[in-house]
Amino acid sequence: MGTPGRSGIIRKPNETMRLIITTFVGVVFGFFIGVSFPSLSLTKHLPSSLLPSIDLTYIEDKNSGLSTQTLLHAWSSLKGNRSSSNQAQNLNDTSKIWVPTNPRGAERLPPGIIASESDLYLRRLWGKPSEDLTIKPKYLITFTVGYNQKKNIDAAVKKFSENFTILLFHYDGRTSEWDEFEWSKRTIHVSVRKQTKWWYAKRFLHPDIVAPYDYIFIWDEDLGVEHFDAEEYIKLVRKHGLEISQPGLEPNRGLTWQMTKKRDDSEVHKETEERPGWCTDPHLPPCAAFVEIMATVFSRDAWRCVWHMIQNDLVHGWGLDFALRRCVEPAHEKIGVVDAQWIVHQTVPTLGNEGQAQNGKAPWQGVRERCRKEWTMFQGRMTDAEKSYYKAMGIVPPNSTAH
Structure with missing residues (x-):
């Protein structure tokens, strides 16, 4: 126990x-x-x-x-x-740099180093950068060309002073042959076969690249310029406040629209009378706010808008001339034709011959059919885009008949 x-x-x-x-x-x-x-x-x-x-x-x-x-x-x-x-x-x-107001993708850079715009000025490989340019051209002229039109382009280029940067887009791939002309050595040459000027413009004329230029000329190669002076043209554009313009066309050659027909009694005109039923509004194309796309001249600000409107896959630009009015306001006052400086549209179907024969059709026929299709497609896209915008905003479109 x-x-x-x-x-x-x-x-x-x-x-x-x-x-x-x-x-x-x-x-x-x-x-x-x-x-x-x-x-x-x-x-x-x-x-x-x-x-x-x-x-x-x-x-x-x-x-x-x-x-x-x-x-x-x-x-x-x-x-x-x-x-x-x-x-x-x-x-x-x-202490790490982050600047939200910098351009997209450049937020990590100090603002003082940002170069958000560029230019097409030619530079040297030697010497001081500050001494490269004896003159900074204020305007840009582009031609989309084939070598067979060399004489016509030679005559046209000589109408533009040293105030213009000259840029040739070569759709036939031939560039070195142009060196027979002295001016070609100070010209910018861009070569991609079988492409149109609007294809080139969308890819090489971004607004931030052409920002130094007051005016951008985007011209075809088949234009006669005997009665044209570029410096005088610029003076008239400034005088009449034109943001989008073109020279008047000689009445008897290659005329499609009454609006672009040269007048003898004015320096500039901004409206016209078309065939009955063609204009639903006297302030709308083709009776006003309208120029063609063969020899168009854009101000810097207008081009910034137009560039964004150019579609990547619609390369001929058909229908674009009816939509240019959307980029300036009021369009019927800021779009016009300069009569005192006029040109001749020679209607040479050079680019049409760059097409391909298919189903028994000549090359130019396939090109023309594509042009018409693109016009219809562009109109459809613009209409759909407007409808989507107004629907998203919850407002009735201006041209709607709904009450």
Whole structure:
């Protein structure tokens, strides 16, 4: 009977010591867990309604010598250090360049280095960059050409002074032969076979590239310029406030529209009378706000709008002349024909011959069919785009008959 009693007396102190040691180890382990994860917070993980009922002093372990108050103080210190570290990191981040107002993709560059626009000025391979240009041309003239029209282009280029940058787009791939002309050596040549001027314009005349030029001439190759002077033309365009224009056409050659017909009694005209039923509004094409696309001249601002309207896959530009009015306001006052400086449309079907014979049709027939299809497609796209816009805005289109 005495042995069991001695055994119980001996086991009790051992169990007490084991409990003390276990508690101490648990407290220490918990402390290091708290150190490892200082961002954890009771207030983040427990409902606020429960917090008032918890007495944190109850957790105090008298045997360990570490009170809850001491642990919380250590916790607070660690959080403070972490906060200071985060603040220092944020300060370091602000030293990195990020400018949201920079052009897209250039936000990491300091604004002072941004060159958002370019030009077509030719540069030297030597000397000081600041001394490269003896003159900065103010205007740009482009021709889309084949070598067979070299005499016509030679005569045309000579009508443009050193104030013009000359750019030739070669649809036949022949460029080196043009070096027989002295002016060709200071001309920019771009060669891609069997492409139209609007294909070239969309890809090589981005508004940010031609930004230095006040006016951009985008001309065909079959234009007679005997009665044309480029500098005088610019003066008249400025005088009459034209943003989109063309020279008048000699009345007896290649005339399609009454609007583009040269008049003898005016410097510039902006409206005309067409055949009955052709104009639903005297301020709309083809009676006003209209020029053709064969010899168009754009101001810098007008071209920025027109470039965005040119479709990537519709390369002939048919229908574009009826839509140019959307890029200036009021269009019937800022689009016009310059009568005092006129040209002759020679109607040479050179680009048509670059087509391909198919199904028994001549090359030019396939090209002409494509032109007509593109006109229909462009009109459809414009109509659909307008409808989508007005629908998204929740407003009735201006030309709608709905009440």
